[in-house]
Amino acid sequence: MERNQNPPSSGPRGTRGLAPLAVGTYADIIAVYGPANAAYGDQVSISVVVMNLASYPIYIGVGGHYDTTGMNYSPEYAAVDAGGSYVFTASFSMPNKSITLDVWSWYWTGAEWVVDDHEAISIPLRTLAPEFRRFGVTQYNKV
Amino acid sequence: MKDLYAQTVRGLLESVGVEALPGEKVQLKVGDKLRVNASIDYKGPALSDTFYAAIGVRGVGFDEILVGQSVVSFPQSADFVTYNLSADITITTAIAAKTDYDLYVKLVNHETEAGRPEVDNVIDIVSAMAFQNFKITGYNKV
Numbered sequence: 001m002e003r004n005q006n007p008p009s010s011g012p013r014g015t016r017g018l019a020p021l022a023v024g025t026y027a028d029i030i031a032v033y034g035p036a037n038a039a040y041g042d043q044v045s046i047s048v049v050v051m052n053l054a055s056y057p058i059y060i061g062v063g064g065h066y067d068t069t070g071m072n073y074s075p076e077y078a079a080v081d082a083g084g085s086y087v088f089t090a091s092f093s094m095p096n097k098s099i100t101l102d103v104w105s106w107y108w109t110g111a112e113w114v115v116d117d118h119e120a121i122s123i124p125l126r127t128l129a130p131e132f133r134r135f136g137v138t139q140y141n142k143v
Numbered sequence: 144m145k146d147l148y149a150q151t152v153r154g155l156l157e158s159v160g161v162e163a164l165p166g167e168k169v170q171l172k173v174g175d176k177l178r179v180n181a182s183i184d185y186k187g188p189a190l191s192d193t194f195y196a197a198i199g200v201r202g203v204g205f206d207e208i209l210v211g212q213s214v215v216s217f218p219q220s221a222d223f224v225t226y227n228l229s230a231d232i233t234i235t236t237a238i239a240a241k242t243d244y245d246l247y248v249k250l251v252n253h254e255t256e257a258g259r260p261e262v263d264n265v266i267d268i269v270s271a272m273a274f275q276n277f278k279i280t281g282y283n284k285v
Contacts, residue, residue, distance in 0.1 A: 130185070130186075132185055
């Protein structure tokens with residue numbers, strides 16, 4: 001299994017059980033939204049849209065990281081109707097370099113979380129141009 | 144002894160530094176040092192430059208006579224941060240005794256972006272101070 005953020009820390013109760021199947025079978029990541037670029041220190045917001053491909057409601061969660069920094073999405077998991085989609089969100093402060101963000105979807109089998117789909121986006125670092133303002137002489141004195 | 148006392152007083156008076164705000168006059172003589180302070184807001188990538196201060200005469204351009212410089216460094220910042228800059232200009236015989244000299248400052252490698260603040264008619268260069276007729280005129284019980 002690829003290195004990834006841990007699945008949701010706990011599982012929901014009373015969920016119909018699902019057998020682990022091929023990647024992207026139930027919790028399909030249909031979109032990952034982020035900025036085209038970000039400056040160092042900018043607050044970056046990420047939205048991940050996941051669709052339930054099963055014919056019945058299932059619990060879906062999302063996890064991931066950028067470089068080696070884990071990300072926690074909100075909510076931790078959600079009940080998604082058959083054919084429905086859900087948006088999971090996360091944010092972080094842009095580091096001083098371009099990054100690649102990886103996100104995984106998970107579905108609950110009733111007994112465990114199973115990793116399903118994966119997507120990655122790149123967020124390049126926007127270099128700031130030097131800006132100056134309020135340059136002025138404040139004092140001059142004999143020393 | 145009387146001459147020695149006068150010499151000591153003269154030395155004390157000449158050593159007093161006068162802090163001047165922009166627009167106010169300061170008097171200097173050869174051998175003195177003028178400290179020029181400025182402030183600036185900066186944001187952007189990490190940057191090093193030279194803070195440059197000059198005394199001279201504003202005409203069509205600025206005729207520089209004496210200068211002082213210091214190295215400045217701005218760390219990377221996404222938001223504006225205020226920095227205090229300072230450079231000393233030593234008064235030498237290169238400048239004539241005269242009133243109303245002008246003063247300007249700049250960042251050598253970012254003059255266009257940061258500008259060239261200037262204060263005019265604020266420096267008087269004077270000859271060495273001279274005193275005369277300093278004497279006790281009376282003493283009495285009050």
